[in-house]
C-alpha cells in the first residue's frame with residue numbers, strides 16, 4: 001500500500017512541476033518575457049545557494065551518522081599509519097572539495113545575469129595555469145609519497161624475529177601452515193596435493209615438513225607485539241587475504257607466493273573489551289570473488305599472548321602425524337589423479 005502512495009506522490013510532484021512550468025509560460029505572455037526571465041534568473045541564483053547549503057548539511061549529517069562506524073579500530077602500527085594517511089587525504093581533498101564547490105555556487109549567485117554589467121573575457125592566463133597545476137601536483141605527490149612509504153612498510157622484508165606463517169586459499173577456505181619446532185616450513189609440490197591426506201602437497205622427502213602444523217579451520221594464530229610474516233598462496237583460483245582490522249590485503253595467486261608482514265598490537269581478548277562485543281573476532285575476508293562459495297570464505301585471526309600461543313601450538317599435532325599415524329611416508333599420489341579436475345572447479349565450470 002505504501003508503495004502505491006509513494007508512486008502516486010511522485011506522479012503528483014511531476015504534475016505540479018509541469019503545471020508550474022505551464023503557468024510560467026502564460027506569465028511570460030502576460031507580463032513580458034524579459035521581466036519574467038530576470039525574476040527566474042534571480043530565483044535560480046538564490047536556489048543554487050540554498051542547494052549548496054543543503055548539500056553541505058547532507059555531508060555533515062552523513063559524517064555524523066557514520067562517525068566511528070566506517071573502519072574498525074586498527075590493530076597494528078601499520079594500520080594506524082594507514083588511518084592517518086586516510087585522515088590527511090580526506091582533509092586535503094575535503095578542503096579542495098569545499099572551496100571549489102563554494103566558489104562554483106557563489107559565482108553562479110554573484111555573477112548572475114545582469115544588464116548593468118558587461119562580461120569580461122580572457123582566453124588564457126599563464127599565471128593561473130601554473131598555480132592550478134603546481135599546487136595539486138605538489139599535494140598529490142606528497143599523498144602518493146606517504147602511500148608508497150606505507151606500502152613499503154607492509155611489503156618490505158620482515159624483521160628477522162618474525163614468525164612465518166603460510167596461508168593458502170582454496171575453494172572455499174583458508175589452509176594455514178605453521179612451522180613446527182624447527183621454525184622452518186618444508187617444501188611443497190602442487191603435484192602431491194590430495195584432499196585425503198596431503199591438502200597442501202607437502203613433500204615428505206623434506207624433513208622440515210615432518211613437524212609442520214596445518215590448520216584447516218581458517219584460524220590464524222599470531223602473537224601480540226611480535227611481527228608475523230604471511231606467505232600467501234592459492235591452491236586453485238585467485239583469492240585475496242583481506243585483513244580489515246590490520247588495514248591490509250594481498251592477492252593469493254596460484255603458483256606465486258606473495259607476502260605481507262605486520263605486528264599486531266591488540267589481542268583478541270583486549271579487542272573484545274574495547275568493542276564491548278564478547279563475540280568479537282579479527283576477520284580474514286576473501287577480497288577476491290573466487291566462485292560460488294566466496295561469501296563463506298571467512299577466516300579469523302586470533303591475536304594472543306606468547307604464553308597462550310605456546311600453549312595452543314603445543315596442543316597441535318603435526319600434519320604428518322595426524323595423517324600418517326603409523327609414521328610411514330604418505331603414499332605418492334597416483335599419476336592419473338593429478339590431471340583429474342578438482343571437485344570444486346568442476347562445480348564452478350558448471351555454473352556458467
Ligand SMILES: [Cu+2]
Pocket residue numbers: 169238239240286287288289290294297
Ligand atoms: Cu576466495
